[in-house]
Amino acid sequence: MIRVDGLSKSFGRKTRVHAVRDVSFAAPDGQITGLLGPNGAGKTTLLRMLATLVLPDAGTASVADLDVVRDRYAVRERMGVLSDARGLYGRLTARENIRYYGALHGLSGAMLEARIDALVDRLGLAAVADRRTLGFSQGERMKVAIARALVHDPATIMLDEPTNGLDIMSVRALREQLRDLRAAGCCLLFSSHVMQEVAALCDRIVILGAGRVVAQGTAEELIEQSGADTLEDAFVSLLGTGEGLAA
Amino acid sequence: MSAGAGRATATARTLAVLRKEVVDSLRDRRTLLVSLLTAAAAGPIFLLLIFNLIASQADRARELKLPAVGLEHAPALVAFLERQQVTLSAAPGDYEARLRTGDLDIVLVIDPDFAADVAAGKQATVRLVADHSRDRARSSIRQAETLLHAYNRQWGVQRLLLRGVAPTVGHPLNIEEQNLATAQSSGAIILFLVAFYGLLASVMGGMPVALDTTAGERERASLEPLLMTPARPLELVVGKWLAVAFFNALVVLVTLTGFYLTLTFAPLPAVGTPFLFGLREFARFIAVLVPIVLLMPAVLLYFGCRARTFKEAQANISLLMFVVSMIPAVQLFLQQKEPDWLVLLPISGQYTLLRLALRGEALPLAQLALSYVMPAILIAVALVTVARMLSREAILAGK
Numbered sequence: 001m002i003r004v005d006g007l008s009k010s011f012g013r014k015t016r017v018h019a020v021r022d023v024s025f026a027a028p029d030g031q032i033t034g035l036l037g038p039n040g041a042g043k044t045t046l047l048r049m050l051a052t053l054v055l056p057d058a059g060t061a062s063v064a065d066l067d068v069v070r071d072r073y074a075v076r077e078r079m080g081v082l083s084d085a086r087g088l089y090g091r092l093t094a095r096e097n098i099r100y101y102g103a104l105h106g107l108s109g110a111m112l113e114a115r116i117d118a119l120v121d122r123l124g125l126a127a128v129a130d131r132r133t134l135g136f137s138q139g140e141r142m143k144v145a146i147a148r149a150l151v152h153d154p155a156t157i158m159l160d161e162p163t164n165g166l167d168i169m170s171v172r173a174l175r176e177q178l179r180d181l182r183a184a185g186c187c188l189l190f191s192s193h194v195m196q197e198v199a200a201l202c203d204r205i206v207i208l209g210a211g212r213v214v215a216q217g218t219a220e221e222l223i224e225q226s227g228a229d230t231l232e233d234a235f236v237s238l239l240g241t242g243e244g245l246a247a
Numbered sequence: 248m249s250a251g252a253g254r255a256t257a258t259a260r261t262l263a264v265l266r267k268e269v270v271d272s273l274r275d276r277r278t279l280l281v282s283l284l285t286a287a288a289a290g291p292i293f294l295l296l297i298f299n300l301i302a303s304q305a306d307r308a309r310e311l312k313l314p315a316v317g318l319e320h321a322p323a324l325v326a327f328l329e330r331q332q333v334t335l336s337a338a339p340g341d342y343e344a345r346l347r348t349g350d351l352d353i354v355l356v357i358d359p360d361f362a363a364d365v366a367a368g369k370q371a372t373v374r375l376v377a378d379h380s381r382d383r384a385r386s387s388i389r390q391a392e393t394l395l396h397a398y399n400r401q402w403g404v405q406r407l408l409l410r411g412v413a414p415t416v417g418h419p420l421n422i423e424e425q426n427l428a429t430a431q432s433s434g435a436i437i438l439f440l441v442a443f444y445g446l447l448a449s450v451m452g453g454m455p456v457a458l459d460t461t462a463g464e465r466e467r468a469s470l471e472p473l474l475m476t477p478a479r480p481l482e483l484v485v486g487k488w489l490a491v492a493f494f495n496a497l498v499v500l501v502t503l504t505g506f507y508l509t510l511t512f513a514p515l516p517a518v519g520t521p522f523l524f525g526l527r528e529f530a531r532f533i534a535v536l537v538p539i540v541l542l543m544p545a546v547l548l549y550f551g552c553r554a555r556t557f558k559e560a561q562a563n564i565s566l567l568m569f570v571v572s573m574i575p576a577v578q579l580f581l582q583q584k585e586p587d588w589l590v591l592l593p594i595s596g597q598y599t600l601l602r603l604a605l606r607g608e609a610l611p612l613a614q615l616a617l618s619y620v621m622p623a624i625l626i627a628v629a630l631v632t633v634a635r636m637l638s639r640e641a642i643l644a645g646k
Binding site: 048051052053054055073076077081083084085086087088089090091092096100101103104105106108132145148149 | 479
């Protein structure tokens with residue numbers, strides 16, 4: 001469960017950029033919550049605050065009832081994040097990349113190896129698991145980054161634009177993974193600027209525009225709220241612009 | 248979670264960072280090979296140059312080769328010089344040009360009227376032609392001058408004696424030279440070079456790994472996910488610091504081993520070395536260099552983290568290297584008796600102690616302990632500073 005209450009963040013001294021303004025929403029367990037908004041809407045800043053890397057100027061947020069400022073390390077132990085930056089260590093194999101993060105999460109020995117094997121198997125990485133990641137394709141790199149984020153079996157998972165640069169096969173495989181995690185009772189928060197992506201996957205949708213929550217609810221609720229016929233029209237009318245919604 | 252378990256996890260995470268960084272850097276075969284080969288080859292090449300320098304200086308000092316013009320005019324002078332082991336030869340016609348180009352160091356010109364002047368009781372003339380701006384020629388010039396003055400005095404004394412005058416009448420002043428330089432303290436420059444090179448290895452050795460593990464981490468976009476793990480910034484920094492120090496120590500060991508093996512086994516010219524480097528000195532070098540081997544990685548991590556890009560980090564570190572390597576050079580050229588507090592100053596203190604070790608002196612333990620103080624403080628400050636930088640959100644901005 002992720003709870004966000006009145007969260008704000010701005011950057012810069014002379015000309016302040018209000019990246020996130022008074023954002024409130026909740027992402028319940030066993031559901032996929034989509035964070036949808038055009039480029040520059042504040043999605044990455046919001047996720048960084050939830051991932052405890054950036055301190056909010058105002059408001060509070062909690063992950064599994066742990067405050068992201070006060071209990072930041074406890075939050076990190078319970079959360080898996082696929083961030084915007086997802087660089088791997090090219091001279092290490094896929095397995096070694098995953099193992100490093102497992103060790104940093106305090107796992108070791110047979111338990112860690114079993115966990116790595118399970119992830120390699122589930123993400124279809126078996127063929128490349130023992131190769132150095134330097135020559136990996138975009139899709140293979142993404143899978144390793146996801147495995148790395150999930151190595152400690154977190155109950156809360158955040159993914160920042162996870163389908164960026166993936167081909168359609170990889171996107172479908174990723175959706176399967178996320179649905180499995182939802183079925184296992186995880187709380188998933190998924191950010192994207194691609195409407196179709198969010199519509200295909202998410203149970204609940206939070207629309208961000210210029211740092212604020214423009215609307216939130218299920219797809220049906222959003223269509224109803226906007227008085228439009230389709231989800232796409234609903235987005236455009238809620239945001240007041242179609243900018244950034246194209247794939 | 249109890250405090251003990253917390254400490255155990257912290258240690259485990261620090262070791263995980265150390266292990267990963269060491270494996271990662273060991274896989275970077277080319278960079279590693281270049282660093283280690285440079286370190287291994289530098290010792291032998293460098294020592295060979297030094298030995299040639301010593302040997303050629305010694306040769307020059309031993310026998311003076313003196314090309315001359317008009318030898319036939321002064322047979323007595325020729326006989327005198329030959330008794331003094333001087334090798335005389337007829338100078339080529341274009342000797343002035345050759346002196347200018349440095350083919351010849353010095354030429355003796357005996358005046359054609361030498362014999363006639365002597366017979367007439369006049370002063371006879373000999374000319375020493377040389378380029379005084381040439382360092383290499385200096386010892387030959389000085390030697391030739393000394394010999395000619397000696398001949399002049401001997402001849403004068405003989406004449407005075409013939410006339411019944413005591414030699415002291417003509418030479419009231421007796422100048423004696425006493426050179427206090429021993430074989431080991433004379434080679435200040437050579438001492439400087441060997442100490443400097445050992446020091447340089449400990450300053451530079453960790454650079455590639457330090458850059459890769461800081462600025463490289465950021466450039467690879469792997470820093471942000473790393474900072475999202477429960478590993479505390481200080482654990483990340485200490486792990487990385489130990490990894491860089493490991494490679495730094497490796498480079499220092501390879502460099503010193505190169506020195507030692509070359510001096511022990513290579514067929515070097517048999518000249519008196521102005522320094523010692525046996526196993527005892529090897530151990531003393533290590534004892535002196537430990538603080539720098541540990542300090543430089545911490546400083547390099549700081550510069551690597553501070554920079555926004557790999558390139559900026561490289562530029563900053565080059566500047567750091569320049570400043571650090573200038574310290575011993577300044578000390579050499581100031582040529583002053585060094586104040587005692589200098590041992591407290593990192594680099595400078597180590598340089599002073601390394602020269603003691605090369606002279607074969609035992610390291611003063613109090614001084615050695617003092618030389619550890621500042622590096623220890625600086626390491627702590629640097630590591631805490633880098634950890635604080637990593638926990639600030641600004642570190643993400645330069646992604």
